[in-house]
Amino acid sequence: MAGRPLQSFEVSRTEQLTPHMVRVVLGSSHFDTFAPSKFTDSYVKLAFVPDGVDVAALPRPLTLDSFADLPPEKKPSVRTMTVRDVDVDAGELTVDIVVHGEHGIAGAWAASAQPGQPIYLMGPGGAYTPDPAADWHLLAGDESALPAIATALEALPPNAVGKAFIEVAGQQDEIPLTAPENVEVSWVYRGGR
Known part of the structure; x- marks a missing residue:
């Protein structure tokens, strides 16, 4: 992971989807170097660089190794996020x-x-x-898995059969999902129902 290139993006816009989920749209003028994945669990690793770090002065190509000589508090924290959508155009x-x-x-x-x-x-x-030829599909997770579940549901063929279980804090954290008619989506509230 340390030697993989870090690509520069910036926040284009945000949207509060639920009290506990924010949609962040990231853009880049160098998007042509980003090769979208065809997997429904496609993910990126976001590198949160602390304030005050002069990224332009770091060794190139920019990777996590570029931060190796900085003190620990100046090194980025990395978190993995499921890609909800990619708009190449x-x-x-x-x-x-x-x-x-x-x-x-x-x-x-x-x-x-x-x-x-x-x-x-x-x-x-x-x-x-999801295997489009599968007889039955089961998807389950909490709100952290919701982007991957939503993307997987959208990728299922119209004749798919199955169930999806999504655990969230409460009704206020449900989001609209698109699923085939014979795939039942059940919201499970933490601490109840």
């Missing part, structure tokens, strides 16, 4: 990020992200796409 990448109040690096960043704010990422990666 617009040069944009969308990630939905769970916000746990002020806790956590990615959620706090997403809650306060502003257009033009820089972010660095590695990727994409991924390995899973």
Whole structure:
């Protein structure tokens, strides 16, 4: 991972999807170097560079190794995020990020992200796409898995059969999902139902 190139993106816009999830759309003028993944669990690794780090002065090509000589508090924190959407024509990448109040690096960043704010990422990666020939599908996860589940549901063929179980804090954290008619989506509320 350390030697993988960090690609420069910036926040294009954000949208509060639920009280605990923010959609962040990232754009880049160098999007042609980003090769979108065809997997429904496609992910990128966001590198949160601390304030005050002169990224332009770091060794090139820019990788996590470029930060090796900096003190620990100046090294980026890396978090893995599922890609919700890629718009190659617009040069944009969308990630939905769970916000746990002020806790956590990615959620706090997403809650306060502003257009033009820089972010660095590695990727994409991924390995899973639903088998369209499968007799039955089961998808399950909490809100952190919701972007991957949503993308997988959209990739299922119209004749797919199955169930999806998604655990969230409460009804306020449900989002509209597109699924084939015979795939039942069940929202499970944490601590109840």
